Amino acid sequence: MNELTVYSMDGRELTLSETRKSGGEGKIYSLKGNQFLCAKIYYDKSITSELAEKIIAMIKNAPEDPTWSVIGYRSIAWPIDVVFFDREMKRFAGYTMPFIDTKVFKESHTYYDPADRIREFGGTFTWKYLMTAAYNIANAVTAVHQKGHCIGDLRECNILVSPNTLITFVDCDSFQIRDSSTGKVFYTRVGTGEFLPPELHSVNFKDSDHERIYSDRFALGILIFKFLMMGAHPYQAKGPAMDNTPSTEGKIIKGLFPYCDNKNAQPPDYAPPYEIMPLSLRNLFSRCFVEGHKSPSMRPTAKEWLDTLRETIDTLKECGANRNHMYADHLSYCPWCRMNTDYFPQTFFMGHQVLLPFPGSQTALQTFQCAAIWCSTCGVSVEFDFNNCPNCGMSLADMV
Numbered sequence: 001m002n003e004l005t006v007y008s009m010d011g012r013e014l015t016l017s018e019t020r021k022s023g024g025e026g027k028i029y030s031l032k033g034n035q036f037l038c039a040k041i042y043y044d045k046s047i048t049s050e051l052a053e054k055i056i057a058m059i060k061n062a063p064e065d066p067t068w069s070v071i072g073y074r075s076i077a078w079p080i081d082v083v084f085f086d087r088e089m090k091r092f093a094g095y096t097m098p099f100i101d102t103k104v105f106k107e108s109h110t111y112y113d114p115a116d117r118i119r120e121f122g123g124t125f126t127w128k129y130l131m132t133a134a135y136n137i138a139n140a141v142t143a144v145h146q147k148g149h150c151i152g153d154l155r156e157c158n159i160l161v162s163p164n165t166l167i168t169f170v171d172c173d174s175f176q177i178r179d180s181s182t183g184k185v186f187y188t189r190v191g192t193g194e195f196l197p198p199e200l201h202s203v204n205f206k207d208s209d210h211e212r213i214y215s216d217r218f219a220l221g222i223l224i225f226k227f228l229m230m231g232a233h234p235y236q237a238k239g240p241a242m243d244n245t246p247s248t249e250g251k252i253i254k255g256l257f258p259y260c261d262n263k264n265a266q267p268p269d270y271a272p273p274y275e276i277m278p279l280s281l282r283n284l285f286s287r288c289f290v291e292g293h294k295s296p297s298m299r300p301t302a303k304e305w306l307d308t309l310r311e312t313i314d315t316l317k318e319c320g321a322n323r324n325h326m327y328a329d330h331l332s333y334c335p336w337c338r339m340n341t342d343y344f345p346q347t348f349f350m351g352h353q354v355l356l357p358f359p360g361s362q363t364a365l366q367t368f369q370c371a372a373i374w375c376s377t378c379g380v381s382v383e384f385d386f387n388n389c390p391n392c393g394m395s396l397a398d399m400v
Contacts, residue, residue: 004029004041006083006093014083014096016041025173026094039083040173041094052092054177054186055079059095061180063143067136067166074098075140076169100168105160108133108167108223112156113231114343121163123324123344127228127276127336128316132165134227135309140169141220141302150176150212152188154219155195156226176212188212193249194233195219198293201253214296221288224305228281230343232271234289239265255293260286272343276335278328280308322346 004016016029016039026042042051058079067075079095110116111133117125137159144151151158151169158171177186187209191200197218203210225234235251241264245251256265259274259282267274277285284300292299312328319325319334324344327334336344 003032006039006041006085007087007089008081008083008096009089011087013087014039030099031096036099037080037096038099039094039096041083042092047092050186051173052082053179055082055092055095055173057179057181057184057186058172058175058177061147061149061178063147063149066139066143073166074100075136075167076144076172078172095173097172098168100160100170102160105162105166105168108137108156108159108161108227109231111161112227114341118343118345122347123322123342124347125163126324126326126344128313128326129165130227131309131313131316133161133167134224135306135313136165136167137223137227138220138302138305138309140167141216142306144169144175145213145216145302148178148180150188150216151219152176152212152215153190153192153195154216154223155192156223159223185209185211191215193247194252195222196249196252197296198253198255199296201249214299217299217301218288218292218296220302220305221285221292221299224309225285228277229274230270230272232268234259234285236268236271237262237265238268239263241265255289257286257289257293260290272339273335275331276328278312278330281312284308 002018004018006014006016008014015032017032019028019030019038021028025046026040029039029041031037031039059082062078063076065074065076065078067073077097077100079097081096083093083095085091085093106120110120111125112130141151141154152175158169158174160168160170174188174190176188178184179186187205189205191203191205193201195218197215200210200215222234226232233248234257235248235255237251237256237258239258239262241254241256241262242251245254256262258265258267274282284304288299315329316326317329317331319327319337321334321337322342322344324346325334325336326344327336336342
C-alpha cells in the first residue's frame with residue numbers, strides 16, 4: 001500500500017495510506033494512527049489558490065455540528081485541518097476530515113426507495129425512522145445555514161444515512177462558503193436538475209455566481225418529501241398537463257404540484273396517498289412547491305422543517321396489527337394497512353419462537369439471561385446476552 005507524507009498547519013508530520021476511494025478532484029487517504037480521521041488529497045490539476053483559500057475559510061467558520069457535542073459523532077464531514085505537501089506550507093495538498101464508514105452509511109436513496117429499503121432492512125426501517133432521518137438532515141442543514149454557508153448542490157448522493165437514522169453530509173468542499181473574516185463568498189459551481197428550483201434551471205454555474213440559500217430550501221423540501229412519500233418526487237405527476245413533459249426537470253419548471261387538487265396533474269400511481277401527511281407538513285410542502293415555486297422567499301427554512309418534524313415524530317402512533325406501521329396522529333386508522341403495497345412488512349420466520357414472560361413476572365428479562373430474537377433496528381435475528389443487541393446496542397427490553 002502506497003504511503004504519502006503531508007504536514008498539518010501546526011507542522012505535524014502525517015502519514016497517509018491510499019484507499020480505493022477517489023473522485024474527480026482527488027483521492028481519499030486513511031490517516032495512520034487515527035482511525036477516526038481521513039484526508040482528501042487533491043490532484044495537481046484541481047489545486048488552485050482559491051481552493052486553498054476556500055478550505056481555510058471553511059475551517060475558520062465551521063458550523064456547530066449538532067450531534068458532535070451530544071454523542072461525539074460528526075453529522076457533517078467538514079474539513080478539520082489543512083494539509084500541505086511541504087513543511088514550509090507552500091504547497092497546498094488538501095485537508096483532513098472525519099472518517100465515515102461507508103459499509104454502514106449508505107446513500108439516502110437506499111432508505112427512501114421502497115425496494116432498496118425492504119431488500120436491506122425488511123419492514124423494520126419504519127416511517128418513524130424515515131421521518132427521523134429527514135429530521136436529522138434538516139438539523140445538519142440548519143447548522144450549515146446558521147454560519148452563512150449553503151449546501152449548494154443538495155441532493156441524495158451527498159447525504160449518507162446509517163441504519164439507526166444518523167446522517168452525514170459528504171463532499172462539503174463543494175458547498176457555498178462564506179469567509180467570516182472578509183465576507184467573501186465561494187460559490188457552488190455545480191447543480192443537479194432534479195433538486196434545482198425553477199429559477200436556477202439552465203443557468204451556467206461555472207461562469208456565473210448564484211446565491212443558493214433558496215435553492216437549499218427547495219432541495220431540502222424535495223428530500224423530505226422523498227423520505228416521507230416512498231421516494232416519489234413532489235413534481236412527478238400524470239395527467240394532460242404532463243403529456244409532453246417526461247423529465248422531472250421539465251415538470252419542476254412547469255410547477256404543477258399534483259397533491260393540491262390540480263385537475264390537470266395527479267400523483268403517480270406508485271405514490272402513497274397524501275392523506276398520510278399531517279396538516280402541519282402539508283402546509284410546509286405547499287409553501288415550498290406551490291407558493292414557493294415562483295416566490296423563493298416563501299419556501300420554509302431548514303429550522304421550520306426541523307421544528308415541524310420534531311413535533312410530528314413525537315405524536316406518531318403504532319398500528320395494532322403491525323408494529324412496523326407508524327402513522328400520523330391525525331388519522332384514526334392505519335393508512336399502511338389499507339394500501340395494496342406493504343411498504344413496511346412485518347417479518348416472520350418459520351421456526352421463530354415468541355418469547356413471553358413467565359406468569360407472575362413483569363418481563364421476559366426476569367426469566368431469561370440469553371435469547372435469540374428479531375432486532376427491529378438491525379433487521380436480523382441475533383443471539384445476545386442480558387442487556388443489548390451486540391450489533392446495534394438496542395435494549396432487549398424494547399424487543400420483547
